[in-house]
Amino acid sequence: MKSLLVFDFDHTIVDGNSDTWVVRCTPEKKLPDWLRKKYNGKHWNEYMREVLGYIGDQGIKEPEIKQVMESIPYCPGMIDLLKFICQNKDRVDCIIISDSNTVFISWILEFTNTSLAFDSILTNPATFDEQGYLRIENFHSHNCPQCPDNLCKRKALVNFVADQLKVGVQYKKIIYTGDGGNDLCPIESLEENDVAMVRKGYKLEKLIGEMVERHSCSVKPLIMIWSSGEEILSYLKKCLMT
Template sequence: MKFLLVFDFDHTIVDENSDTWIVKCAPGAKLPDEIKKSYQKGHWTEYMGRVFRYLGDNGIREEEMKRTMTAIPFTAGMKDLLDFICKHKDFFDCIIISDSNAIFIDWILKAANVSQLFDEVFTNPATFDGCGYLTVQNCHVHDCAKCPVNLCKKKVLEEFLDHHVTPRMKYSQIIYIGDGGNDLCPVLCLKKDDVVMPRRGYTLESMILSLNVPVQASVVLWSSGIDILDYLELLIKG
């Protein structure tokens, strides 16, 4: 029996929003008002496409973007947590479900030498086109009315479990670690033996507290990666 660790990325593994961090590359480290005002709720990926076009139009290319992104700070204690998981990988499968993009996450994890820890990363696909512009696509198609058009984390988690859980291989517990509003949907599908770990003081915590019907999973708050590490240490000691 193994535990499945499901991580969000922004404001969970890293202590920033990777999509807004890239704006440091822009002229004057800011975006024009017409781009900032163009965001429509639920259409973040389309908005980021306009941001990336603006960066490309201003000569920002892969090398500079990579240098900027790999300087993003990890959340306090998170590298200690990832080192701990790496040493005890026999107990854990680890996946990331994120509304960032594949290139940013790959750069950041590889720069920190932790990419091998994660069994799969589910996020918005991204590539550099022939002109050197970064382009991003929606993660998938879904029909969940609660989630942004590009990503329903519940659907991703359920499809992952459908492919990986068999009568011979079941996770003894799913532990979901996140912070944001788009983490609520997958949390609602967790069972009573599972655990949701919302970051203290962030949106997911307040959303869980305000639910009319409580989540089935146990709720364990965290402020740093060390809090999560301490919980996992107790878990594997049984």
């Protein structure tokens, strides 16, 4: 049986947030105050629709946006990790579950020739319309009170594993790599044989630490803290040898 590698994207594969990075394509390299103040801490996807609408209103077209997105840096060692995964597809399946969008992720991965590492990318659909505006949609609907209304990563992961099982693919281990608050929900669905790779110094590490301190930790998998792709790669090599 294979292992399943699951990656968040922003601040995990790339060392930044793709949704905020796109703002660098605007003339001022930032959003006007009136637009920034529209975000109230909820419904990020709806807010991003307004941001992308503003970018389109400035006459900024697909080639300019793409060039900016291709400049986002990867986390240290992450490209080497993804190339190792490409070379070991007989032993692992690998997916992304992200609150970014299909256009940004595909551009960034293709720029570094790492798209072949991934068997599936579960994220918000996005396309350019006839006027050259980038339009994004919600990935799915769900009833999870813990997650944003456009994406529950737990549901996305559970559904993917179930669909794989229907075609005869069963995973011996799931290794989930992430950094943010919305990665806690899918990690809570993992079992004792699984691994949660948690980025050091980011919100996910803090949330898991608080759960442990309250003695209310419902997280079953092994928790491993990482700072670079090299650390994940080192663990993965050892894991695949067993």
